[in-house]
Amino acid sequence: MQNVTLTQVYKHPIAKKYVARAGLDHAINTAFSAFDIAIRENVDTDLATKAAFLHDMGHYQWYTEGEWDFHSYKENDIHAIKGAERAHKLLIRLGEDRKAAKEIALAILLHTDSYLPEGQLHLDPLQQVVACADEANEEPNGMHHYREITEETALLRLQSLDRLVAGSKVKKKTS
Template sequence: MSRVTLQEIFQHPITQKYVGRSGMAHAVAVAYHAFKFAKLYGVHPDLACKAAFLHDIGHYTWYRNGHWDYELYKQNDIHAIKGAERAHKLLIRLGEHPAAAKQISLAVLFHTDSFLPDNSIEREALQQVVALADEADEEPGGGHHYKEIAPEEAESLLVELDRMIEKSAGQYQLAVTAGS
């Protein structure tokens, strides 16, 4: 089974629609942060970067009086739940190994605890990497979702990140067996 690349994920219409809506510049930046954190936590960079890139694919835009309302979003947010489902479906469609798609989707689900009443999650290493990567790019008031990037630049950065992943992947065993 060949590796599904970040470039392939980026080019898919579902990614363009939903990651584009939540902030492509943020998604790319978080994927790069995840690459760094993956090394520190001993996590396979392929899983980390894919989960980080897709972490906000479940965002719903909360509008009030024609403007996106960050406070309304924070009160009603379940984007991690919806995002885990969308990420899994997308990855399976693209040919990702089912066990890897599950791990990535769980990392999308647990990248935030905003949907939980007590705001507490005990994360596995991959999930922690994605949460830290997201936090590393956050800006007050959700400003990280409004950063701009040209589509060509985003794709070029992801192609470079794919190269970095390929280069470093030999150092890690990709655990894609059931139960891993």
């Protein structure tokens, strides 16, 4: 059973601000991909979809002389760190189970290695789902962050995903 739904998360002003800044369409597409992958890999769909929906809420815009500077952004990126903290705080405020909120935040933290020194990450199954779902929805030069979606369509898609999660039999295998 979902403690907090994606729809509830989306309606919170903090989520609206930071998820929209990073690309609402990308967040929703990544959450749907995470659902599909979680079903296939027997991972908790509730945790996977929340982590995938919130995975980029730490993004910020990086401009040089008024132009989007993708190279500098990638070089100086720490969005996963900022996003994990924001997501954890938001989920706790909304009443999410504390253990679940931590697992979601860790999956957000580890969905990319762009901010880490070179090395091999060892991801648990939930973290792998979120990383794969994000990768599946990426476009060259970060263009996936700029696709548009109306608020009405976003809400309908999230409500649909909430129904899928509620009806899924996959729960609690996260590590």
